[in-house]
Amino acid sequence: MIEPATLIWVALIVVLLFLVAGPMLKLLAVSFERLGSGTFTFNNYLQAYGRARYLEALGNSLVLGVASSALAVLFAVPMAWAVSRTDMPGKALVWFVVMGAFVVPPYLGAIGWILLAGPNSGVINTVWHWISGTDSALVNIYSFPGLAFVIALHSFPLIFIFVKSALDLVSSEMEDAANILGAGTAAATRKITLPLVWPSILGGIILVFLETVALFGTPAIIGIPARINVVTTQLWQFFEYPVRVEVAAAYAMPLLLITMALIGSQKLMLARKGYVSQTGKGGERRPIRLGAWRWALFGWCGLVGALAVAMPLLVLLQASFAKAWGRGLSFDNLTLNNYTFLIFRHEMALISIWNTLWYSAAAATLAVLIALLVAYIVNRRLVPFGGVLSFLAMAPFVIPGIVMAIGFYAAYAAPPVALYGTAAILILAFTARFLPIAFASSTAALRAVHPEMEEAARILGSGRLRTIAQITAPLVRKSLIGGWLIVFIVASRELSAAIFLVGPKTRTMAVLLYDLSEAGNFEQLAAFGGILLTITMVLVGIGMKLAGRDFMLRRM
Amino acid sequence: MSRLRLRGLTKTFGATTVVDGVDLTLEEGEFVSLLGPSGCGKTTTLRMIAGFVAPTAGSIEMDGQELSSPAGVVPPERRRMSMIFQSYAIWPNMTVAENVAFGLKLRKLPADELRQRVREILGIVQMGHLAERYPAELSGGQQQRVALARAIVVKPSVLLLDEPLSNLDANLREEMRFEIRRLHDEFRFTTVYVTHDQAEAMATSDRIAVMHAGRIEQLDVPHLLYTRPRTRFVAGFIGRTNLLQARLEGGEVGFTGFAFNAAQIGIAAEGAPRDVLFSVRPQGMCLHNVPPADASQRPMLAADVIGRTYLGECWDYMVAPRGSALQLRVAAPPLQVHDVGESVWLEFDPRQMALVG
Numbered sequence: 002m003i004e005p006a007t008l009i010w011v012a013l014i015v016v017l018l019f020l021v022a023g024p025m026l027k028l029l030a031v032s033f034e035r036l037g038s039g040t041f042t043f044n045n046y047l048q049a050y051g052r053a054r055y056l057e058a059l060g061n062s063l064v065l066g067v068a069s070s071a072l073a074v075l076f077a078v079p080m081a082w083a084v085s086r087t088d089m090p091g092k093a094l095v096w097f098v099v100m101g102a103f104v105v106p107p108y109l110g111a112i113g114w115i116l117l118a119g120p121n122s123g124v125i126n127t128v129w130h131w132i133s134g135t136d137s138a139l140v141n142i143y144s145f146p147g148l149a150f151v152i153a154l155h156s157f158p159l160i161f162i163f164v165k166s167a168l169d170l171v172s173s174e175m176e177d178a179a180n181i182l183g184a185g186t187a188a189a190t191r192k193i194t195l196p197l198v199w200p201s202i203l204g205g206i207i208l209v210f211l212e213t214v215a216l217f218g219t220p221a222i223i224g225i226p227a228r229i230n231v232v233t234t235q236l237w238q239f240f241e242y243p244v245r246v247e248v249a250a251a252y253a254m255p256l257l258l259i260t261m262a263l264i265g266s267q268k269l270m271l272a273r274k275g276y277v278s279q280t281g282k283g284g285e286r287r288p289i290r291l292g293a294w295r296w297a298l299f300g301w302c303g304l305v306g307a308l309a310v311a312m313p314l315l316v317l318l319q320a321s322f323a324k325a326w327g328r329g330l331s332f333d334n335l336t337l338n339n340y341t342f343l344i345f346r347h348e349m350a351l352i353s354i355w356n357t358l359w360y361s362a363a364a365a366t367l368a369v370l371i372a373l374l375v376a377y378i379v380n381r382r383l384v385p386f387g388g389v390l391s392f393l394a395m396a397p398f399v400i401p402g403i404v405m406a407i408g409f410y411a412a413y414a415a416p417p418v419a420l421y422g423t424a425a426i427l428i429l430a431f432t433a434r435f436l437p438i439a440f441a442s443s444t445a446a447l448r449a450v451h452p453e454m455e456e457a458a459r460i461l462g463s464g465r466l467r468t469i470a471q472i473t474a475p476l477v478r479k480s481l482i483g484g485w486l487i488v489f490i491v492a493s494r495e496l497s498a499a500i501f502l503v504g505p506k507t508r509t510m511a512v513l514l515y516d517l518s519e520a521g522n523f524e525q526l527a528a529f530g531g532i533l534l535t536i537t538m539v540l541v542g543i544g545m546k547l548a549g550r551d552f553m554l555r556r557m
Numbered sequence: 558m559s560r561l562r563l564r565g566l567t568k569t570f571g572a573t574t575v576v577d578g579v580d581l582t583l584e585e586g587e588f589v590s591l592l593g594p595s596g597c598g599k600t601t602t603l604r605m606i607a608g609f610v611a612p613t614a615g616s617i618e619m620d621g622q623e624l625s626s627p628a629g630v631v632p633p634e635r636r637r638m639s640m641i642f643q644s645y646a647i648w649p650n651m652t653v654a655e656n657v658a659f660g661l662k663l664r665k666l667p668a669d670e671l672r673q674r675v676r677e678i679l680g681i682v683q684m685g686h687l688a689e690r691y692p693a694e695l696s697g698g699q700q701q702r703v704a705l706a707r708a709i710v711v712k713p714s715v716l717l718l719d720e721p722l723s724n725l726d727a728n729l730r731e732e733m734r735f736e737i738r739r740l741h742d743e744f745r746f747t748t749v750y751v752t753h754d755q756a757e758a759m760a761t762s763d764r765i766a767v768m769h770a771g772r773i774e775q776l777d778v779p780h781l782l783y784t785r786p787r788t789r790f791v792a793g794f795i796g797r798t799n800l801l802q803a804r805l806e807g808g809e810v811g812f813t814g815f816a817f818n819a820a821q822i823g824i825a826a827e828g829a830p831r832d833v834l835f836s837v838r839p840q841g842m843c844l845h846n847v848p849p850a851d852a853s854q855r856p857m858l859a860a861d862v863i864g865r866t867y868l869g870e871c872w873d874y875m876v877a878p879r880g881s882a883l884q885l886r887v888a889a890p891p892l893q894v895h896d897v898g899e900s901v902w903l904e905f906d907p908r909q910m911a912l913v914g
């Protein structure tokens with residue numbers, strides 16, 4: 002007799018192979034195949050790395066990754082230390098800054114910074130002209146440092162969260178022990194506290210580095226006009242007519258390998274728990290008294306907050322209600338036209354909003370459903386080799402979104418599957434891409450439900466399915482809603498995977514925003530960004546209400 | 558017909574045998590404890606009885622019907638049993654009353670009767686006034702009572718408990734021990750109780766099965782387990798004891814440095830000479846300042862007090878029989894005071910000398 006659990010297991014394997022293994026294997030195969038012929042070749046790799054321009058893009062990506070993670074450390078570590086260890090005032094503000102930087106999609110932040118620091122009419126430069134009386138530019142966002150800076154402003158929360166949670170585990174006694182031996186506060190912090198959290202800082206750096214090299218939106222919006230080519234924008238160019246998937250596949254391989262290697266080493270590093278977590282229990286924690294320095298730290302947090310969240314959002318807000326954003330704040334420059342045009346007259350805007358909402362909802366539902374089943378089966382050891390299932394469910398974590406998208410394109414766009422231009426290919430790609438998020442939250446939720454909770458119901462006469470419905474489901478509902486919302490939110494703003502897979506009728510808001518940015522109409526662009534942000538905010542609000550204040554921050 | 562019968566019950570995980578040929582029979586209404594050190598397979602045995610784990614070999618029968626064997630396992634929900642878990646497993650999203658009513662609902666009781674039974678049982682476990690509370694608002698002991706009520710309200714054919722008291726503090730544990738026995742005396746459910754705490758097992762059980770490395774070493778009523786352990790493991794695991802090596806030869810029992818007549822201590826010493834091991838509890842000996850009149854008929858010898866500790870309930874003397882390297886612990890009542898260095902007469906109670914190997 003075949004057990005139902007076995008059937009579900011087999012079905013899940015098939016689904017996961019289709020979602021995860023299929024695209025990746027196809028990508029690998031295509032990269033070694035003479036297009037459409039089925040014969041083996043290295044030619045694609047020769048093409049992909051045969052031009053200085055392509056190699057330079059690869060180098061640019063790496064340097065950009067290093068630069069923006071260094072900047073992100075600079076932004077985040079003092080903030081994390083201040084919030085976790087000191088008596089700095091206004092810690093709630095830091096929380097808003099971090100949440101804000103998380104919630105604003107990176108490409109919107111990039112557009113905000115174009116309005117702020119564009120070389121000619123950017124707000125900062127305009128103010129500078131007015132102060133200095135010259136017409137030279139003070140700052141230019143269309144530059145390599147500008148690009149790194151904007152990316153770091155978006156990604157520093159990753160490091161902040163890593164480092165803060167590590168610092169939260171260091172007991173004050175660690176520092177006291179150094180103090181008693183004669184080290185002052187500064188020395189104790191430098192010699193004891195920071196080394197203790199160093200693995201977390203490094204872990205955060207790796208994540209920011211990886212996010213940077215896999216990022217498409219910001220490099221496309223800022224880098225392309227500045228003639229800075231990186232891996233992701235180069236991949237995009239391989240997709241311009243005539244589409245050269247096989248070269249793109251070959252070109253994407255280093256990105257994939259770097260990601261896998263770094264995530265692997267990060268796991269190894271954080272696995273050396275000896276460092277922090279064992280000191281977590283007991284030890285009392287007292288905030289360090291900073292005296293006047295606390296205002297300096299507060300100023301730093303405020304500055305990062307202004308740069309990352311307040312300034313770009315304000316300038317976008319202004320632009321979205323302006324006839325011409327460069328004319329600044331004045332009554333006769335105010336208009337609602339940008340919004341009304343998008344909503345009532347633009348041919349794609351409403352469709353893309355609708356697409357975004359339902360693709361994201363469908364992907365979130367699928368991802369949570371698959372993830373929950375896998376997590377349940379693995380967690381309750383219902384089948385042998387459950388590890389295979391969880392490996393497949395977690396694998397997309399080491400696949401950059403853009404690589405996954407190219408894999409989906411290679412595997413399923415053309416016949417026989419023929420999903421090109423359909424909603425399905427986007428939904429499936431989003432599902433696969435965000436499966437690890439859903440899986441992590443499902444696993445955490447199920448771990449919190451002691452198996453004895455279920456067994457208590459079984460022994461009283463309730464079958465397995467009834468037990469899941471009446472006992473398990475109500476207990477995990479809250480965290481599942483949290484997981485669903487996170488997947489929805491990240492899917493609704495996903496650009497790098499979407500841009501390779503959309504057809505003329507299946508554009509999403511993120512893709513349309515990118516289209517608008519290419520057209521250069523910043524007022525409409527800002528208004529559309531405002532709509533996207535509003536939708537996100539509403540969802541984040543719902544999530545906080547249902548799943549707790551920090552539900553977004555727990556996604557790692 | 559006995560209620561529950563385990564025959565040669567065996568479970569292996571990979572290469573390790575965790576439960577090894579357990580035979581156990583429970584009569585209707587009997588309360589049996591599985592007692593043993595951590596990792597000896599108690600929980601695994603209990604979970605096989607409940608149907609959560611399939612046996613590798615052997616079988617489980619209830620009322621003559623086979624429930625588990627390597628060929629197939631009746632799932633837990635169809636065994637009409639109840640179980641109390643170490644974690645209590647009270648569902649946090651349901652009130653106390655809803656928790657208790659869960660099993661009754663599955664049995665499709667009419668609403669009136671259901672409410673009546675829930676009220677009744679909550680009264681019995683003294684939780685009536687907290688029926689509408691949620692578990693998070695209860696203390697550990699109260700949660701334990703809810704778990705008890707939830708398990709017995711369905712009138713199970715067998716009640717299973719897995720270290721139900723191990724999460725409570727010492728006082729509460731003692732109180733709940735008596736509570737569990739009181740409920741058993743009231744309802745007489747056939748009960749299997751897993752614990753590694755011997756006092757708990759002694760206070761609650763009709764019989765105790767001492768487990769060691771997956772096997773039942775001895776199955777006996779509590780006081781015999783204490784006074785007549787049958788294996789060295791049981792002697793050492795239950796209470797404190799003195800282990801004495803001896804040689805049976807020609808009607809004599811030769812210990813190190815002294816010997817007794819075999820008949821005197823009730824041992825059959827026929828056959829070839831052989832080495833044996835005795836377990837003698839500290840309470841199985843007594844000390845005299847002068848030998849009693851009929852001393853020669855009793856197993857008795859001269860000894861020296863070489864150490865002592867006052868434990869409140871009794872003295873714990875360390876005594877060395879003269880001419881022997883042995884050191885024995887002997888318990889004596891608080892008013893029987895001997896100084897270190899004093900010469901005494903040490904008498905053995907033959908009924909409390911257990912042959913353990």
Ligand SMILES: Nc1ncnc2c1ncn2[C@@H]1O[C@H](COP(=O)(O)OP(=O)(O)OP(=O)(O)O)[C@@H](O)[C@H]1O
Nearest residue numbers: 570575593594595596597598599600601602752753
């Ligand atoms: N699913 C399993 N897979 C592998 N080994 C197991 C499994 N379940 C139990 N074991 C092993 O079987 C042995 C006995 O476990 P069991 O839980 O029955 O012990 P126990 O007597 O209840 O101990 P404790 O008093 O610590 O609860 C242990 O060594 C345990 O590691």
Ligand SMILES: [Mg+2]
Nearest residue numbers: 599600601720
């Ligand atoms: Mg156990």
